[in-house]
Amino acid sequence: MICYMNTFIFIIIIFYINKVNGTYPTIDQAGFHHNALLYIDGNHSPEKLMLWLTGSYETIDSYNVIFDTITIIVERTPSNSLTAYSTNQQDWIWFLESKLSGPYGILSNLTQALNHLQTRNKFLQIIVMLPYIDSNGQQTFSSTLNLSIQNHRYQAIQWYINTIQEQMKQYSKLYLWGIYLMREDISFGVDEQIIREISDIVHSSQLRLLWIPYTNANNWNNWKTLGIDVAILQPGYAFASPLMQGTFNAGRLRATAKLAQHYGLGVEIEVNQGASTEYEIGLLQNYLAQGFIDGYQYVPTAYFLGNYDSIARSKKACMLLRTYTFGLRIEPTFMSNMQWTWTTNEKLQATINISSNNIPQGIRINWSPKNSNWSGRIIVEGYIKIDNSYTWKILSSTEVGEKNWRDEEWTSTLLPFSLLPSQIILSIKASFISSQFLPSLTNEDLIIEQNPNGIALQTSTGAPYSIIPSMYTYNPQYGDSTNQTLSNFSRGLLTDKQWSTGEWQSTMSIGWSNNLNSNSYVRIALDFNRIIYADEIIIRLHGGTYASVNWPNIARILISSDCIPFSPYSSSDCSVKSYPCTSRIITGGTNTNQGGILSFKFSNSLRWATLEFQPNSWLMIDEIQAFVNGHDISNLIHYYLLTSPTSTSLSSSSSISYPDDGVRLTDGLIAGIMGPITGWLKSEPHTIIVDLLMVRNIRETSVWALIKSDWAISLPTTIVVHTSLDGKVWCEFGNQGQMQIGERILDAQRLFIRLNHTNHARYIKFDFPIDQIFPGWWTMISEVSATD
Ligand SMILES: *[C@@H]1O[C@H](CO)[C@@H](O)[C@H](O)[C@H]1NC(C)=O
Ligand SMILES: *[C@@H]1O[C@H](CO)[C@@H](O)[C@H](O)[C@H]1NC(C)=O
Ligand SMILES: *[C@@H]1O[C@H](CO)[C@@H](O)[C@H](O)[C@H]1NC(C)=O
Ligand SMILES: *[C@@H]1O[C@H](CO)[C@@H](O)[C@H](O)[C@H]1NC(C)=O
Ligand SMILES: *[C@@H]1O[C@H](CO)[C@@H](O)[C@H](O)[C@H]1NC(C)=O
Ligand SMILES: *[C@@H]1O[C@H](CO)[C@@H](O)[C@H](O)[C@H]1NC(C)=O
Ligand SMILES: *[C@@H]1O[C@H](CO)[C@@H](O)[C@H](O)[C@H]1NC(C)=O
Ligand SMILES: [Ca+2]
């Protein structure tokens, strides 16, 4: 068996060298291949460790240890300090003496487990975490040590490492590989110097230093110069997909692989919450599948598996990890390298027939550097059966422009959609439209996604709404000079003809921040009061990262003469055109504190326009201007801040446990797990009123609610939906009296009412009456929508 394994790995390494001409670290250089992070905050008895080390689920499935290296980590100490922040000598002693060594320490438990198991090598390699060294927060590390003094740091670190080396000597089946840096980012300045000091001490002890930075962590691609021996990059996708209120799509896995390869890192395999649901298993499957596609399966890898008794919380996830570490290929949930039919005339078009056993949920375009200058519009259409006949229907569209290029040119664009079970799809067509040149794409670049993506773009996406009783108090940090622009089209700071072409000035800007609680879009609607002709709209804003003010990730404009466009998913009664940002011009300031312009060039008649941004830290806008033939027509602009500027306190009214944030319920994102979400006790009635700002055609309304019985969260028993033309006279929407149950993703459940005819409405009212049966339970809502 052992002999067979060696040959097997040997063949694969040869294969890898032929396949990828990159610069991942090699297994020889790193001295490990499969390195699992073992969080010992909980208790790991030898029996549990036997399951864990072999990738067994609830009983022993195999006696083969699937990892060659284990990294031992504790996140929190008994004094409630976090090892990635600030700890003291007592915390270190506790870790070394009661968690690591001694008869009930992890080293002893691992040894006992190994006595019953088979390992690939003579030893199981061990890496031990080093808590973050905080020169500010550890001035009273002990009665004698002040870690802002270099010599004291040296003593503390040397003592810590010596202690571990001494302890390890007792365990003949374990071999100390080295030290893992607990902190996942390295700030510029003194922290860099401290990492160099740690590296010197580690190296002089004949050990190595491991680091696992997160996406875009400070210094993530500069690890070599800081004296780190091996670095592994976290994709972060398993925790930041849109269903988890993040912004990464599955293309993040490919981008991480390309970046890791370029900067000489390995790639981390990440498992969300033990991968117990279908969705989370799908995420894991794609991490592993991408490992074969991009070659990181055969290079040094770290495994973040959470803190459970087994490496995962489902038999299937355990099996996937066993298969992967054994060296076999895992199939992705997405479809790649399909035979698309390509045509080119004014636009580039790719068409493909879909087999009936596939359920597409989106098209992903994988960009590569050769397309880095492309900008234009992408439209995805489906050939779909509607009312017994097939028609082409737009499923999704987006713009690729100046600032879409994250991930250093290995970015990807996801065009999500969701088909109803009754909608049979025969073919998909993707069109690339540009006024300049067409992108150069092949079958490899178009991926058909089959994982749900947590995005539900509808006619109402982006519309303002209110909740009665109010669950949101607006207290802007950088708001408008007048509050009119939050309730109607008006003029304010963004049309006062004042801006800073250089450094950011707080009094001149309106600001939105993209923090962990809101990853969605910022939308500003413009009204010119009549149909006009325009050829350029420009935004004056700031970037450069000073005070976290930065350029947005994505910017586009939607224009229309028929309606106020909230999103390009507007219904058939309204025609919306959209354009990407065509250029970004820096007008002044310093390197890190810049003023500049985002320009949208098009030539069209319009009355309304909606600017849409995805912020990256703070988005700070000074002014909006419009031009025709170079003639300034900005005085015609009235604007409406569809997304309120960021409030000073996000959790607004302290009496509300799960307050709303003013945008969440129509931002198009569905929360699949508990997190920042709008919720109330079922003993309280609530009403949500969405304002489409003008009369539109509506055929379907829906509500996304969470189900999580062990947290006393259930679907609302009754939701009564009404519509109105004027906000005064209300008509019941549908006469079923109860919403139907639609699709479910993770803990998110869609409820909906669909009519046979369209209904004219400007306002949509969702009433959630008191639920007498479950008064102590919660209703948690992440999205309401209306669509034609
Ligand atoms: C080691 O196993 C014992 C039970 O045999 C357990 O009580 C102890 O907490 C384990 N140690 C660690 C660090 O998990
Ligand atoms: C720790 O050392 C720094 C640098 O010498 C000094 O400024 C600081 O006052 C010391 N802190 C304590 C608590 O002694
Ligand atoms: C799809 O199938 C239809 C008939 O079923 C065929 O005429 C057409 O050529 C196919 N299209 C592609 C792109 O393969
Ligand atoms: C993109 O444009 C820049 C600036 O015009 C040019 O230097 C670069 O070569 C272009 N890249 C590609 C791939 O065409
Ligand atoms: C605007 O200000 C007025 C007067 O202070 C207040 O009554 C109104 O509620 C405010 N409107 C909004 C949308 O905050
Ligand atoms: C909004 O402004 C328009 C004019 O711009 C006005 O006709 C309308 O009455 C205003 N609506 C409200 C609710 O103030
Ligand atoms: C829709 O129309 C069909 C027949 O045209 C009818 O059977 C069905 O009950 C209608 N549904 C609703 C919700 O009115
Ligand atoms: Ca201004």
Ligand SMILES: [Ca+2]
């Ligand atoms: Ca939402």
